[in-house]
Each structure stands twice: as C-alpha cells, then as structure tokens.
Amino acid sequence: MKNIIIAIDGFSACGKSTLARDLAATLGFAYVDSGAMYRAVALYLLDHLVPIDDLEAVGQALEHIHIAFKNVQGQNRTFLNGEDVEDAIRDMRVSAVVSLVAAIPQVRRMLVRQQQAMGQAGGIVMDGRDIGTVVFPQAELKIFLTADLDQRVRRRMLELSARGLEPIEAQVRHNLLERDHIDATRADSPLRQADDAIVLDNTHLDRQQQLELALQWAYARATEV
Numbered sequence: 459m460k461n462i463i464i465a466i467d468g469f470s471a472c473g474k475s476t477l478a479r480d481l482a483a484t485l486g487f488a489y490v491d492s493g494a495m496y497r498a499v500a501l502y503l504l505d506h507l508v509p510i511d512d513l514e515a516v517g518q519a520l521e522h523i524h525i526a527f528k529n530v531q532g533q534n535r536t537f538l539n540g541e542d543v544e545d546a547i548r549d550m551r552v553s554a555v556v557s558l559v560a561a562i563p564q565v566r567r568m569l570v571r572q573q574q575a576m577g578q579a580g581g582i583v584m585d586g587r588d589i590g591t592v593v594f595p596q597a598e599l600k601i602f603l604t605a606d607l608d609q610r611v612r613r614r615m616l617e618l619s620a621r622g623l624e625p626i627e628a629q630v631r632h633n634l635l636e637r638d639h640i641d642a643t644r645a646d647s648p649l650r651q652a653d654d655a656i657v658l659d660n661t662h663l664d665r666q667q668q669l670e671l672a673l674q675w676a677y678a679r680a681t682e683v
C-alpha cells in the first residue's frame with residue numbers, strides 16, 4: 459500500500475486520537491497526536507510561569523522547548539525536554555489553557571513546521587484541528603470527525619476516570635464547549651472542515667465500525683493515487 463498521509467480533524471473529544479491510533483496500527487503507519495504538542499507547550503508555559511499574553515516571553519520560552527514522541531512499552535508517549543509528560547499534559551489545568559496557547563501564531567508556526575517535517579516521507583496519520591487545512595493540505599485522505607456533545611462528554615469523562623481522576627461532568631462539558639469555541643473562532647488557522655474532507659459522525663458507531671469505514675477510504679485513496 460502506498461505511504462499516504464491521513465489527516466483527521468474535528469472538535470475536542472470526538473475520538474480523533476483513538477481512530478488515528480487504530481488506523482496507524484492497522485496500516486503500519488506512524489501516528490502523531492498534534493494536540494499533544496500544543497499541550498506540551500502549554501504545560502511548559504504553566505510550569506515556568508510564563509504569562510500567555512506576554513508574546514515576547516512566550517517567544518523566548520519556545521526556544522527552550524523540545525518535544526518528541528517515543529514508544530514506551532508499546533505506548534506512544536509525549537516527551538518535553540527529555541521528560542515523559544504524557545500524563546501531565548492531559549490534566550485539566552493544561553486543558554483549561556491549551557486553546558489559548560494554541561491560538562498564538564508563533565506557537566503554531568513552530569509546531570506546524572515540526573509536524574510537516576514528521577510527515578515528509580508519508581505513511582502517517584496525524585490528528586488535530588488544522589491538519590487537513592494547514593499542515594497537510596495535500597493529504598490523500600482527510601477525515602472530519604464529529605459526534606454529539608453528550609456523547610463526547612461521556613467519552614471524555616470515561617477517559618479521565620480510567621486514568622484515576624475524578625472528573626466533574628459540568629466542568630468537562632464547559633471545557634469542551636469553551637475549547638471548541640476558541641479553536642473554531644481564532645484568527646490563525648481556525649478549526650474548520652477542509653473542502654475535500656469526508657465527514658464521519660461516530661455518535662452511533664463503535665470503535666471497530668469507525669475504523670472499518672476509515673480503512674475502506676484509506677485503501678481506496680491509496681490505490682487511486
């Protein structure tokens with residue numbers, strides 16, 4: 459099969475990373491969680507007390523941020539300056555500010571450049587908000603994932619509970635809505651469906667069903683091009 463690029467975009471907690479990971483594992487492609495990169499930058503700024511609205515300080519901080527992904531015991535984990543931050547970047551304190559950090563053009567410029575370098579050889583599945591529109595406008599397959607808000611809240615609650623946290627439903631719902639709003643209305647590369655993206659509503663689909671649909675599209679695109 460040809461080493462195509464698969465871009466998956468959509469609102470928060472639609473299951474983008476689950477689909478992206480499943481696709482990558484089945485196809486033997488690399489998987490990149492671009493949201494984890496924005497989360498790692500947000501974590502660094504929080505830990506180093508860098509005010510998010512001080513663009514000069516943010517610009518300086520970016521020079522000290524190195525993000526990498528490593529496979530640890532079969533799990534794709536995010537490293538910030540050599541430290542495993544995979545768990546820390548999922549905390550609510552990071553979720554609360556990450557959309558504001560992701561709206562800063564310097565942050566986007568740096569991360570988009572790194573994401574494009576990771577996809578140079580193809581054979582990659584990347585999920586995020588601007589993958590099909592900005593990072594890889596040439597991607598052979600673009601999927602725009604959606605799901606009902608209630609379903610998304612339920613899934614995020616389960617995910618956080620599974621990690622031993624005690625999420626509060628009203629807080630999770632508020633955070634999803636707020637992030638969706640900031641992500642879709644920011645000036646720099648807002649979340650939007652690419653014109654040539656296929657919409658996949660997974661509200662009533664289970665993990666296997668959504669994977670099978672996406673696989674059909676991937677095989678079709680890989681033989682078409």
Ligand code: DC
Nearest residue numbers: 492493496556557560586587588637
């Ligand atoms: O996918 P996620 O929820 O982990 O992403 C965290 C935040 O990062 C999200 O609120 C918006 C931002 N983001 C972005 O702006 N562009 C991307 N390609 C990926 C994420």
